[in-house]
Amino acid sequence: MSDVEESHLVQERRQKIERLRMRGVEPYPWSFPDRVATSVVVDRCAALTPGATASGPDLRVAGRIRTLRQHGRSAFVDLDDQSGALQLFLRVDELGEPSYSDWLADLDPGDLVGAEGSPMVTRRGEPSLLVRQLTMLAKAIAPPPEKFHGLKDAEVRLRQRYLDLLASPETRARFRARSLVVREIRHFFDEHEFLEVETPVLGTVAGGAAADPFVTRSGYLDEEVQLRISLELPLKRLLVGGFERVYELGRIFRNEDLDATHAPEFTMVEAYWAYTDYTDMRHLMEAMYGRLARRVAELLPGVPAAAEAPGLFEPPFAVVDFVEALESASGMRGIADRSREELRDLARAAGATVPDASPAGKFLDKLFEHYVEPTLVRPTFVVDHPLATSPLAKRHRSKPGRIERFELYCRGVELANAYSELNDPDDQERRFAEQLAARGTEHYAMDRDFVEALRYGMPPASGVGFGVDRAFMALTGTSSIKDVILFPPVRSRP
RNA sequence: GGGCCCAUAGCUCAGCCCGGUAGAGCAGGCGGCUCUUAACCGCAAGAUCAGGGGUUCGAAUCCCCUUGGGCCCGCCA
Numbered sequence A: 001m002s003d004v005e006e007s008h009l010v011q012e013r014r015q016k017i018e019r020l021r022m023r024g025v026e027p028y029p030w031s032f033p034d035r036v037a038t039s040v041v042v043d044r045c046a047a048l049t050p051g052a053t054a055s056g057p058d059l060r061v062a063g064r065i066r067t068l069r070q071h072g073r074s075a076f077v078d079l080d081d082q083s084g085a086l087q088l089f090l091r092v093d094e095l096g097e098p099s100y101s102d103w104l105a106d107l108d109p110g111d112l113v114g115a116e117g118s119p120m121v122t123r124r125g126e127p128s129l130l131v132r133q134l135t136m137l138a139k140a141i142a143p144p145p146e147k148f149h150g151l152k153d154a155e156v157r158l159r160q161r162y163l164d165l166l167a168s169p170e171t172r173a174r175f176r177a178r179s180l181v182v183r184e185i186r187h188f189f190d191e192h193e194f195l196e197v198e199t200p201v202l203g204t205v206a207g208g209a210a211a212d213p214f215v216t217r218s219g220y221l222d223e224e225v226q227l228r229i230s231l232e233l234p235l236k237r238l239l240v241g242g243f244e245r246v247y248e249l250g251r252i253f254r255n256e257d258l259d260a261t262h263a264p265e266f267t268m269v270e271a272y273w274a275y276t277d278y279t280d281m282r283h284l285m286e287a288m289y290g291r292l293a294r295r296v297a298e299l300l301p302g303v304p305a306a307a308e309a310p311g312l313f314e315p316p317f318a319v320v321d322f323v324e325a326l327e328s329a330s331g332m333r334g335i336a337d338r339s340r341e342e343l344r345d346l347a348r349a350a351g352a353t354v355p356d357a358s359p360a361g362k363f364l365d366k367l368f369e370h371y372v373e374p375t376l377v378r379p380t381f382v383v384d385h386p387l388a389t390s391p392l393a394k395r396h397r398s399k400p401g402r403i404e405r406f407e408l409y410c411r412g413v414e415l416a417n418a419y420s421e422l423n424d425p426d427d428q429e430r431r432f433a434e435q436l437a438a439r440g441t442e443h444y445a446m447d448r449d450f451v452e453a454l455r456y457g458m459p460p461a462s463g464v465g466f467g468v469d470r471a472f473m474a475l476t477g478t479s480s481i482k483d484v485i486l487f488p489p490v491r492s493r494p
Numbered sequence B: 001g002g003g004c005c006c007a008u009a010g011c012u013c014a015g016c017c018c019g020g021u022a023g024a025g026c027a028g029g030c031g032g033c034u035c036u037u038a039a040c041c042g043c044a045a046g047a048u049c050a051g052g053g054g055u056u057c058g059a060a061u062c063c064c065c066u067u068g069g070g071c072c073c074g075c076c077a
Helices: A008-022 A038-045 A099-106 A154-159 A161-167 A169-191 A232-240 A278-299 A304-312 A322-330 A340-349 A360-371 A425-439 A448-455 A468-476
Strands: A059-070 A074-081 A084-091 A112-121 A127-138 A215-218 A223-227 A245-253 A265-274 A318-321 A380-383 A405-410 A413-420 A461-467
Touching (some): A008 A099, A038 A074, A038 A084, A038 A127, A059 A084, A074 A112, A169 A265, A304 A468, A322 A360, A340 A360
Antiparallel strands (some): A059 A112, A215 A223, A405 A413, A413 A461
């Protein structure tokens, strides 16, 4: 592939810049005040009959040229802006000579231009702006992707996301919807009187989950530091400190492979709610996902999965017991009483490759993943997991050997993980020690200060965590996490 | 980490199986056209066929390696 800088297309455009300057036109001016969105002009046109031109003051619009259709002494330009698109109608009898010919000689697809004129509807019925004055706002030197087929190259779409965005209204709509769903999540927690907080990304112990951290070094601390892999432990310290409803929405980092549902940095929400238990949190999540589903349906009516989301996420969601669901799906009995070795052999028989040393909870997760997860298409709360599956949840008040936990699944994806949070400091210390004994690699350490904090008393509380990227994927039926992250990680160019 | 697949003009794609001087559409250039909307008509141009090596009289095409990407599996509670 030849260097863009060298191509004849670029040289043509550089010559056009020289011509613009020679006729006194600045190719990169500073602003374009008093413009309206193209949608405003389109709305104004709705009152006009075909062939009619609006009276009243001229309107100004700005945007990027998608296509040009020249007809000798008139021309049509399709102009895109964030609100949509508008056809510009250029005519020699409006622009005059030599202005008309000069402009047509120097305009290209991809250029950012401003236009001033009257709203009008063409005889063929197309809402348009009859242009009296054109302004170059930024001359594009590099040609844009092809106007009809758009940008297909998956690599370019990831490496040069701006090209994907400028060529694809669908991509723009998807990322806009993501941003507005994030805003909706904040509204939801804010309305429920949760306080949004920010906790450190860099710390000396990355805890709250089992994942490989990114490791770096702090010159100030003169110590190894790790990027957070979860938000859990600092947020619970805030419950100790007296905040009763807190949440954080932020980036977390796990030094692991990128695939369709995992990215090494992703956005997570965790919320902690004092004096409530996991059943209260279950109802909160039901309400939240119901609301987010209605929002994506508004934002992406043309995306089938999004349009169907409100029906799918209509509360109440199904509730199934972890052990009962696993036993009924697999035909096995007495799952909770099996030894670690038995569970390991069962997991392997189900096709999982797991190391000998894994804790029993790992094998149970694998069995669940294999037998039950694929069947959970409608939103379903899986509740009351075996004790071994998490070190941070409180023991179940009535089911021996279980914890008070739920996971929400939908369309085969995990959409939330919540507990009645463990607040017994001695039990917490024991459970951390058991996890460490089963793991024991160099970058893992017990967060002793967290155990110390619990000794001062953390109120009974429920807590939840969910990945924003995956939530948005499930709500919109998007199959790859790269399609919901604006700038996914890419290797440096060879 | 394992398997399969892909890389040809700025963009979207043919050509590859079965080796014989690299093609189209869009975009760009020149000419024509005052209601088109994937505008249209004519002319001329545009390529280190991802990179490197090999086989061959001859390689975009067959073989090997490298790089980047995609899908699946494994890993990632």
